Amino acid sequence: MTSQEKTWKEIAPAGVCSKSSSEFLTGDWKTYMPVRDLEKCTRCLLCVLFCPDGAIRWYPEKGDIAFDYSFCKGCGICANQCPTNAITMKLAQE
Amino acid sequence: MQSVAKQKMMALAGDEAVAYAAKQSDVDVVAAYPITPQTIIVEKFSEYVANGEVETEFVCVESEHSAMAASLSASVTGARAFTATASAGLALMHEMLFVTSGCRAPVVMAVANRALSAPINIHGDHSDSMAQRDSGWIQLYAENAQEAYDSIIQAFRIAENLDVLLPVMVGLDGFTLSHTLENVETLLDEGVKEFIGTRQFPKVLTHEGKTVPFRLDPANPMTVGPLALQNYYFEFKRQQEEAMENALAVIQQVNSEYAKISGRSYGNGLLEAYRLEDAEVVAICLGSTAGTMKTVVDALRQDGVKAGLLRLRTFRPLPVEEIQSALAGVKAVAVMDRCLSFGGNGGPVFHEVRHLLYEAASRPYVVNYIYGLGGRDTSPTELRSIYENLQRIIQTQRVEKPIQYLGLRD
């Protein structure tokens, strides 16, 4: 959290949250990152469904998925569940 | 200026008066659990519901903890919520009382003040609500069934005021008030509806970047009751304190507005001064005992004693300035506590009164009387002895026992 914190007069009562967590990037948690072999991938979309962080998205207009590494924590569920072993976990670059 | 409205005299016990006030207040949700001596409130209300006399969802919850959770949640969803309890039930809600005030939910609750266990006792004293004085709830104490009725109606206005947004509990002494029949002057339904109005909601900034009414509405999603870490929790608590301070003015304002339509006023809403103008010996008390105290004061005055009574109607927020000015010039004060704060060097009201007199230009003698625990009746003679003791203190310029137990078998 880097934003300046507000005073008691500035915040809403009852703790009503003022920011979406989609502004909080958890991608720097990862040690490993998923890398996809585009040929092996059948676009079954299981990885999209199983990702705890919603970090893999399906783009129907593109007919393809994409990994959002700004949220991916590198858990490896996608790699483990991929039916065609299209995803491998590699050490994430800084 | 509005003239006093047409009213209807009814014979009601305190609990019935409370139920009737809630009925007239267009309450949306009542989630409650029965406990003596509050039971008549929920039973009466159930009758109203069963006969289609109210448009209210009555939720017969399985415990008081759930009663407060459901009341608070209903309130945050946008409903006007009312509940009632006493003693152990209030104690069971303890955790949720803090959550309710923290969520700024304007829940109104009647408390039929009753002793806390153990041993178990079903009769009146203030230990239940005094134990919740830190919970962030506004606390009003009624002297009689009439005031209980009036205070419930006023409570919705106080709680829902946008400068307050705090829950309000109205205490009425168990059995003495809850179960005793009185003549109660009641407003007509339209009068109450007009006085209370519809619930207003403050506007809050949500995570969608919109500023919308504070309630759970799928059209405007918001998150309520989050985890606030060390960097934010403190600020939320300060907000609640500010709301408490604002409540002092709001309670007075509501009291005087209500006086216009009912003809009834309870002091200035915060406290009631009875024959205090030139009083030298003063007792301070809360609740129904004040009624008997007034007759004792009258008798003393007949005998030439400059006696007076200060009845605290509002205990939270504590009306500091008002008490300080009411006691200016008084020589000796007896603070009556219908509750003990074990190991605390006297009762809660004693603590607070003494504390607020610390900076007074001239401090009176202040002593404490613990009385009436577990429904112990206190006679006018015993009550008069308080004043006799105060006179003795002034005369001898000595306090022998700062804390005494009135009516205890010693």
Add this chain to the structure above:
Amino acid sequence: MTTQEWKFTTKDIAAKPDLFLSGHRACAGCAPATVLRLIMKATRGPTIVTESTGCMEVVSSIYPYTSWAVPWLHTAFETAASNASGIEAALKIMKKKGRIKQEHVDVIAFAGDGGTYDIGIQALSGAVERGHDFLFVLYDNEAYMNTGIQRSGGTPHGAATTTSPAGSVIPGKLEYKKPIADIMVAHDMPYVATASPYYWKDLLTKVRKGLEVEGPAFLHVFAPCPRGWRSNPAKSIEYSKLAVETCVFPVWEAVSDEYQLSTPSKLVALAPQKKKPVADYLQGQGRFRHMFKPQGKKLLEEVQRITDERWQRLLMKCEMAQKP
């Protein structure tokens, strides 16, 4: 019960915008997070969520950030169901009085082990008895994970937790997993089901059924926790499959106390030779590590025994018990 069966494709679900947003602080590999994300995909319209204190509540609502794109309320640990009762009652009466614009609002209560099996059970039982129209979801990671992996009524026999450690004298939790879903069925309530996230289609179908039913519905979802189970974060979903294949966590539903096995478990019932030994599931989880030592053999046998016994009882309820 439902007039129209909800039909959906994988692409439909994947394309649906998340209502449980990224950026929450759950551990890497947290199956409860997957479960919540998936469940929110099965909502059908305006929805209000209430949650009890626990992992999912904490990770999704660290002020000022929220992961909830729907109205959401948290009050305390015991109160998922009592909150839901209050919200539902408020919606009902406000609708009657013409203060709600939506035609219908679904109410979902989420709670973990603590908020369901133990501290929350009273409120849950009360809410169900009163018949409030809401869906209660238990995301079961089999211990009080948020406070540091302490045992709950849902912790299985022999599991090591911080309040039931596998010591030299006592080998983990001695008590058995409380059959919470069966307890809920005994409430004679409209809909009870168990689900496991690997079988996501089954899970989503059950969520939708629970929402559509009039009155209370209870959904018990298996949700592996790599942190508390000391397992590989990558395998959280795999464990949710193994749990069903070994009958440790069978999937079924009960419509007004008539039990029916769901397809994934039905396949095991119909082909019992395919039923995997519990060791396949227990292995690799640090909380069961002591069972794979020589002195843990009896414990492992006991776990197999109780799993088989409960499985048989379930089959009988589903009228699928094999004749001996």
